[in-house]
Amino acid sequence: MEQYDVIIIGAGGAGLMCASVASRRDKKVLVIDHNQKIGRKIIISGGGRCNFTNLYASSENYLCKNPHFVKSALAKYTPYDFLELVHKYKIEYYDKQHGALFCKTSSSEILNMLLAECKNTTFKLSTTIKKVVKDSLFEIYTSNGNYKTQSLVIATGGLSIPKLGASGFGYEIAQQFSLKVIPPKPALDGFKLSSDDLQYFKELAGVSTKTLIKCRHKIFNDPILFTHQGLSGPASLKASLYWQENDVIKIDWLPNIDFQEIVHNSQSLNIENLLNTYLPKRLTLKFLEKHNLANLQINQLKKQNLKDFIELLHNYEIKPISTIGYQKAEVTKYGVDTDGLLANSMEVKSVKGLYFIGEVIDVTGELGGYNFQWAWSSGYAAGLSV
Numbered sequence: 560m561e562q563y564d565v566i567i568i569g570a571g572g573a574g575l576m577c578a579s580v581a582s583r584r585d586k587k588v589l590v591i592d593h594n595q596k597i598g599r600k601i602i603i604s605g606g607g608r609c610n611f612t613n614l615y616a617s618s619e620n621y622l623c624k625n626p627h628f629v630k631s632a633l634a635k636y637t638p639y640d641f642l643e644l645v646h647k648y649k650i651e652y653y654d655k656q657h658g659a660l661f662c663k664t665s666s667s668e669i670l671n672m673l674l675a676e677c678k679n680t681t682f683k684l685s686t687t688i689k690k691v692v693k694d695s696l697f698e699i700y701t702s703n704g705n706y707k708t709q710s711l712v713i714a715t716g717g718l719s720i721p722k723l724g725a726s727g728f729g730y731e732i733a734q735q736f737s738l739k740v741i742p743p744k745p746a747l748d749g750f751k752l753s754s755d756d757l758q759y760f761k762e763l764a765g766v767s768t769k770t771l772i773k774c775r776h777k778i779f780n781d782p783i784l785f786t787h788q789g790l791s792g793p794a795s796l797k798a799s800l801y802w803q804e805n806d807v808i809k810i811d812w813l814p815n816i817d818f819q820e821i822v823h824n825s826q827s828l829n830i831e832n833l834l835n836t837y838l839p840k841r842l843t844l845k846f847l848e849k850h851n852l853a854n855l856q857i858n859q860l861k862k863q864n865l866k867d868f869i870e871l872l873h874n875y876e877i878k879p880i881s882t883i884g885y886q887k888a889e890v891t892k893y894g895v896d897t898d899g900l901l902a903n904s905m906e907v908k909s910v911k912g913l914y915f916i917g918e919v920i921d922v923t924g925e926l927g928g929y930n931f932q933w934a935w936s937s938g939y940a941a942g943l944s945v
C-alpha cells in the first residue's frame with residue numbers, strides 16, 4: 560500500500576486549500592475525487608465569476624449550532640489572506656456589493672491559482688472510495704489503488720447539486736467514527752409556495768422587486784424574484800438559510816418607504832398609478848385586484864380598507880411549504896456536528912489524524928462569498944495541523 564503523509568478526499572475549494580498548505584509544509588499529499596474534474600463548484604460559482612470571499616466575513620454571517628466555532632479558523636485565515644494570494648497571481652476582481660469580491664474575468668483563475676499553490680500533490684480523479692479503515696494508520700481502499708496515511712481529511716462537501724458530484728460520503732465517514740451528524744438540508748435555494756399561494760402568484764413568474772424580508776431573527780433588504788415554483792432572488796435565497804419548517808416569512812413590499820404618509824399626501828391620485836411608482840405594474844395589479852381596489856382614487860377608499868391594505872404591503876405573510884431543494888441549493892446546511900471537532904484545526908477530538916473541512920461541517924455561510932471563505936479558512940486550519 561502506497562503511503563502518503565496526508566490524504567484529502569474531495570478536490571473542491573476546501574480540499575485544495577488544505578492540499579496547498581500541507582504540501583507547502585513539505586507533506587506528501589494525495590487528493591482523491593470521484594469526479595473527472597477538479598473544483599467543479601469553483602468553476603460554476605458566482606455565475607462563472609466566483610464570489611471568492613467577503614471582506615466583512617465574521618461569525619455573524621454563519622449558521623452553526625455553536626456560533627463561536629468559526630471564529631478561530633476565520634481569524635487564522637482571513638479574507639485579506641486570501642486576497643493576498645489573489646494579488647500574488649494578479650487576478651483582477653471587483654467588489655460587487657458590501658465586500659463580496661468576484662473575479663473580473665473567470666472563476667477558472669481561482670482554480671488555477673489553487674492548483675499552482677499545490678506543490679508535492681498527487682491527484683487521483685474518477686476514483687471511488689470503497690472503504691476507509693483505521694488501524695495504526697488510515698487505510699483507504701479505492702477503485703484506483705489502496706493507500707495509507709497518518710492524516711485523513713474529509714472535504715467532500717454537502718449534498719447540493721448532485722450532478723456536480725455531491726454525495727453523502729462525508730456524513731457516512733463521520734458516522735463510521737461515531738460523530739454526530741445534524742441531518743443536512745438544502746439552503747440558499749429560495750422557497751416553494753403552497754398551491755394556494757402559487758395559484759395567486761404564478762402569473763408573476765419573472766417579476767423581480769426590491770423587498771425587505773424577515774425570517775426568524777434575520778432581515779434582508781434585497782430583491783425577490785417570482786418563479787413558477789415560488790420565490791427566488793437574493794432575498795429569498797438568503798432567508799432560506801434561516802428558514803425552518805412551518806416558519807412564516809414576512810415581506811415588506813415597500814421597503815424603507817412610509818406608504819401611509821405618501822397616501823396621506825396624495826388623496827386625489829389613483830392608487831394604481833401611485834403604487835406603480837414603487838412596485839412592478841404586474842405586482843401592483845395583483846394586489847389591487849385581490850382587494851377590489853383597482854381603478855380607485857385614494858379618497859374613494861374606505862379608511863379602514865386603506866389602512867389594512869397598507870399594513871398588508873408592509874407586512875405580507877407567506878408560509879412556504881419548503882425550500883426549493885438540492886437541485887438548486889447553493890449549499891447544504893447542518894452536517895457534521897462541530898461539538899466533535901477542534902475549532903483551531905478541524906481535527907476530530909476523538910480520532911487523532913481525522914479531519915473534516917468545508918461544507919460537510921455544520922457551518923453554512925450567507926450568500927455573498929462567505930461559503931468559499933469558510934472553505935479556505937477551514938482548509939487552511941487543517942492544512943497547518945495535518
Ligand SMILES: Cc1cc2nc3c(=O)[nH]c(=O)nc-3n(C[C@H](O)[C@H](O)[C@H](O)COP(=O)(O)OP(=O)(O)OC[C@H]3O[C@@H](n4cnc5c(N)ncnc54)[C@H](O)[C@@H]3O)c2cc1C
Pocket residue numbers: 568569570571572573574591592593594597598599600601603604605606609610611612686687688714715716717719720723724725726727728888889890916917918919927928929930931932934
Ligand atoms: C451554483 C453554485 C454557486 C455557488 N457560488 C458561490 C459563490 O460565488 N461564493 C461562495 O462563497 N460560495 C458559492 N457556492 C457555495 C460553494 O461552492 C461551496 O460552499 C464550496 O464549494 C464548498 O467547498 P467544499 O470544498 O467544502 O465542497 P465542494 O466544493 O462541494 O467539493 C467537494 C468535492 O468532493 C467530491 N466528492 C464528493 N463525494 C465524494 C466521494 N464520495 N468520493 C470522492 N469525492 C467526492 C466532489 O466531487 C467535490 O469535488 C456556490 C455553490 C453552488 C452550487
